[in-house]
Amino acid sequence: MLRCPECRSRRATFTSMLAHVQASGHKLCRCGGYHYAHRPGSPFCYENPMAPALHASRAGSSAEEVMEIMVEIAWSVAGKPLKVWPTL
Numbered sequence: 001m002l003r004c005p006e007c008r009s010r011r012a013t014f015t016s017m018l019a020h021v022q023a024s025g026h027k028l029c030r031c032g033g034y035h036y037a038h039r040p041g042s043p044f045c046y047e048n049p050m051a052p053a054l055h056a057s058r059a060g061s062s063a064e065e066v067m068e069i070m071v072e073i074a075w076s077v078a079g080k081p082l083k084v085w086p087t088l
Contacts, residue, residue, distance in 0.1 A: 005029070005039035049077045 001010050002017040006026035011017040021028065028037035031046040033055075040047050044054055053069040061069075 003039075049073055 001012065002014065003010055004017070004020060004024070004026055005028055007024070009020070011020055020026075027040065029040040029042070029045055029047060030037050033044040033046045033048075033051060034042065038045060042048065044051060044058070048054075050070065050073060053066050053073060056069055057066045
């Protein structure tokens, strides 16, 4: 089962997925984080702010080094803007 990167609908075959993506105009990311076209913001996608920590972990860095990278990202990269103020 394949899922569309934008609308997350399911397709049974790769050709039907390609036809859906081309017909709808949905975009696949080809940043190089994965060896295939993928959904933008996926864990190893370079669009994902935590991607450097995940890539370091994949490359064999120690848990402490990965944690340092994650802390640096948390302190230096802005998060998503708040759309609606949460109410209690």
